[in-house]
Amino acid sequence: MKKRDFLAVSAVAASMLPTGLLAQQTSKNLRTPALLTVTGLIGKGNRGALDAALDQMMTKQKIKFDKAFVFDFAAITALAKVEIRPTLEYDNKPHQLSGPLLSDVARAAGAPAAGTRLLLRAVDGYNVAISLADAQKYRFIVATHLDGRPMPLGGLGPLWAVYDADRYADMAVKPVTDRFGLCPWGLYHIEVQPA
Numbered sequence: 001m002k003k004r005d006f007l008a009v010s011a012v013a014a015s016m017l018p019t020g021l022l023a024q025q026t027s028k029n030l031r032t033p034a035l036l037t038v039t040g041l042i043g044k045g046n047r048g049a050l051d052a053a054l055d056q057m058m059t060k061q062k063i064k065f066d067k068a069f070v071f072d073f074a075a076i077t078a079l080a081k082v083e084i085r086p087t088l089e090y091d092n093k094p095h096q097l098s099g100p101l102l103s104d105v106a107r108a109a110g111a112p113a114a115g116t117r118l119l120l121r122a123v124d125g126y127n128v129a130i131s132l133a134d135a136q137k138y139r140f141i142v143a144t145h146l147d148g149r150p151m152p153l154g155g156l157g158p159l160w161a162v163y164d165a166d167r168y169a170d171m172a173v174k175p176v177t178d179r180f181g182l183c184p185w186g187l188y189h190i191e192v193q194p195a
Helices: 003-015 019-027 056-060 073-077 102-108 132-137
Strands: 036-040 069-071 082-084 097-099 116-122 127-131 141-143 160-162 187-194
Touching: 036 102, 069 073, 069 102, 082 141, 097 160, 102 116, 102 132, 102 141, 102 187, 116 132, 127 132
Parallel strands: 036 187
Antiparallel strands: 036 069, 082 097, 097 141, 116 127, 116 187, 141 160
């Protein structure tokens, strides 16, 4: 079997796996750096405790955990993708964003399906909490792509917790600059907490 054919068959097979199983299979053997670490009320995890010497940014931001579930770019993009088209506050124009639902990412890490909140933390230390119920209600995604291209670190990426504010009347009535306070770009850590 040619490499290209093997990859195509593998991609189709992977798309038929349940989300949690796919994430477990793709993240056990990360071949690229972890981009997203999920801690707190999660399942088994696929990495150990915080290493105060080597996890410097997390240590400086006072994050602590005994286990975590980590995703690299391949693992996060292997989850089912959703596309949204919000008007962004940075240029007041609609843009296409795509990535998995935030609730699916939490579920893939083994988080409970209800009764939790998610503390979202960005690389610059910005953090915000959102209930899992609100993340589902507003269909938050963990965006990996902006206008069809992966988002670079130093821009809004490589991951951005965001939703389509234009679709929800209670958000669309707000000035565009007030719609994205719950949307940390440069997302790198999610702590699943009791509600």
